[in-house]
Structure formats: C-alpha cells, structure tokens
Amino acid sequence: QVQLVESGGGLVQAGGSLRLSCAASGRTFSGYAMGWFRQAPGKEREFVASINWSGGITYYADSVKGRFTISRDNAKNAVYLQMNSLKSEDTAVYYCARRHGRNYYYTDDYDYWGQGTQVTVSS
Numbered sequence: 154q155v156q157l158v159e160s161g162g163g164l165v166q167a168g169g170s171l172r173l174s175c176a177a178s179g180r181t182f183s184g185y186a187m188g189w190f191r192q193a194p195g196k197e198r199e200f201v202a203s204i205n206w207s208g209g210i211t212y213y214a215d216s217v218k219g220r221f222t223i224s225r226d227n228a229k230n231a232v233y234l235q236m237n238s239l240k241s242e243d244t245a246v247y248y249c250a251r252r253h254g255r256n257y258y259y260t261d262d263y264d265y266w267g268q269g270t271q272v273t274v275s276s
Contacts, residue, residue, distance in 0.1 A: 154178075154179065155177060155178060155179040155181065155182070155251055155265040156177070156178040156179070156265075157175055157176070157177050157178075157249050157250065157251065157265055157266065157267035158175070158176045158267055158268070159173060159174065159175050159247065159248065159249050159267045159268065159269060159270040160173070160174050160175075160176070160270060161173040161174050161270060162246075162247060162270030162271045162272045163271075163272070163273070164273045164274075164275065165239055165272075165273070165274055165275070166239075166274070166275050167239060167240055167241055167274055167275065167276045168238060168239065169239050169274075170235070170236060170237045170238075170239065171236045171239065171272060172233060172234070172235050172236070173189070173233065173234040173236065173247055173249075173270060173272075174231055174232075174233055175187070175189075175231060175232040175233070175234075175249030175267060176229075176230065176231055177230045177231065177232070177251070178230070179230075182227065182230045182251075183206060183227035183230075184206055185206055185251050185252060185253065186203060186204060186205045186206055186251075186252040186257065187203065187204055187223075187225060187232045187249060187250065187251055187252060188200065188201070188202065188203035188204070188249070188250050188251075188252055188257060188263060189201040189202045189203075189223060189232075189234045189247060189248070189249055189250075190247070190248045190249075190250060190260065190263075191243075191245035191246065191247045191248070191272075192245055192246050192248070192269075193244060193245040193246075196245075198248070198260055199214065200214050200257070200258045200259075200260075201213070201214055201217055201221065201234070201247070202214065202217065202221055202222075202223035202234060203223065203252065203257035203258075204223045204224065204225050204232065206227075208224060208225050208227075211223050212257050212258075216242075217236075217243075220236065220237050220238045220239075221234060221235065221236050221237070222234070222235040222237075223235075232249055234247065234249075236272070239272075239274045240274060241274050241275070241276040242274075243272060243274050244272060244273050244274050245271075245272060246269040246270065246271050246272075247269060247270050247271075247272055248266055248267055248268075248269045249266075249267045250263035250264075250265060250266045250267070251263060251264055251265040252264075
C-alpha cells in the first residue's frame, strides 16, 4: 500500500509563488514515475507535470511550462512542485499521484493518489 500526502497549498496573490510537497510512504516510491494533477471546480482533473523515477525526465502541461518545476528526492520519498508566476487560472485542488502506466498525461495511468491540497490565486 502506498500513501501520498500533499502539503504546501494556500492563498497567494497573482504573480506569487508556492511550493507543493508530496510525501510518500512505502519503499517502492523510488522506482516509479510521479505526477501532479489539478482540478478546478466544475472541471475535469487535468495533468500538470510528471517526473520519471530518477528525476531526469520531466513533462509539463503547456499551461504551466516555464512557470512550474517538478522535482523529487528519492531519499526523502518526496515529490515537489515549485509554482512561480501564479495566475488566477491556476486555482485548483492539486493532487500528486504515482504512475504505473506508460502515459504520463492520463489519470488512468496513475494508481495511487493523495487527498489533494487547495491552491487559490487571487487576482
């Protein structure tokens, strides 16, 4: 069993920054790719960023490219999402998840999810 716990969300003004953290339990963390998704009210959950097991390969949604950075620390069983230049449209609940499939973009290729952390960007 894998448990994922997100933290670091909050209220921030547009243009500001936040750093989300995802703490994972279980010894299998380092062997898996991880991802961040987000879901705004009334919208589908959408892909934000993904990182492979070593941290050497990352993917980003076009909407966050150049502003967000995903990273991981396998020694600490943690994944991070540094979010800069935040916009009101970034407001959502952010989830981290463990990827078990080949497609980093699809929610169905992730098997374990955290409970989410709220990010609210005021304009």
